[in-house]
Amino acid sequence: MNLIIQSEARPDGILVITVNSPAKYNALSIQALHELEEQLDEARQNQAIRALLLTGAGEKAFVAGADIGEFKEMPSSESRAFAEAGQRVLEKLEAMPIPVVAAVNGFALGGGCELALACHLRVASINAQFGLPEVKLGIIPGYGGTQRLTQLVGRGKALELILTGNPIGAEEAQRIGLVNHVVPLAELLPFSLQLLGQMVARAPRALASALAAVAAQGKPDGYQVEAAAFEACCQTEDFREGVAAFLEKRPPVFTGR
Structure with missing residues (x-):
């Protein structure tokens, strides 16, 4: 086939x-x-x-x-x-x-x-x-x-x-x-x-979190889904790398962690 x-x-x-x-x-x-x-x-x-x-x-x-x-x-x-x-x-x-x-x-x-x-x-x-x-x-x-x-x-x-x-x-x-x-x-x-x-080129976990949050639009817990995803992203190595890269004026190197 x-x-x-x-x-x-x-x-x-x-x-x-x-x-x-x-x-x-x-x-x-x-x-x-x-x-x-x-x-x-x-x-x-x-x-x-x-x-x-x-x-x-x-x-x-x-x-x-x-x-x-x-x-x-x-x-x-x-x-x-x-x-x-x-x-x-x-x-x-x-x-x-x-x-x-x-x-x-x-x-x-x-x-x-x-x-x-x-x-x-x-x-x-x-x-x-x-x-x-x-x-x-x-x-x-x-x-x-x-x-x-x-x-x-x-x-x-x-x-x-x-x-x-x-x-x-x-x-x-x-x-x-x-x-x-x-x-x-x-x-x-x-x-x-x-x-x-x-x-x-963006942080993989941030992309996945954004997709999940947008998918929750219109649902009763949509804002809670967004807040929880925001919190989870703030705990990642990629978040720290993104902030450091911004302050150091260089491209970030995201790893998905």
Whole structure:
């Protein structure tokens, strides 16, 4: 069986994960979800991995959606388990304690849009398109799209996109807050890697704490999570190194301790 999810660990600590099924516009099949989950589990256990870049193979699609052929063969009795399996993988992606950037190089539709939404940041090529067209098939997003899109762009805009099923371009996606940056296709990977490189240069435990604190936004204990994370960071060697480097006017050398 050929692997759909391919990965490359770079010397700078960035793991590049590519959905590689261009003949199917990098459709997010069940096999692809299983392989992605395995990659995420391995990356979480590998302290040498400091950040993750997720992209699609080719120049047409990031991930154009789920594999519709699998939908056709799926009994309705298995539909909830199907959605929950996809949600589990995307929840793991969102909960990664390292920065995760989606480099969206074309179509990000349906499950592909939901995959991008689960990443911490999104950089899009100028030709990218985003959409949740599930209502055109008589269903709704099932991998967390109704929740994450609403969190990012607000209830009104999310409802418009979900209820019409119409896609939007990269610049409109940036305007409404779905995308952080829009760049030419040729600059997509270099820009995304440079952005992650800035984060890799920061203190690892501070990054993980910041991600956890932001994830607690809107929860009853959100402020307590932030305060506890702040306290934990203040007890690290990296905090002492950061302060010393600032006072000595030199770049800090963080160790993750």
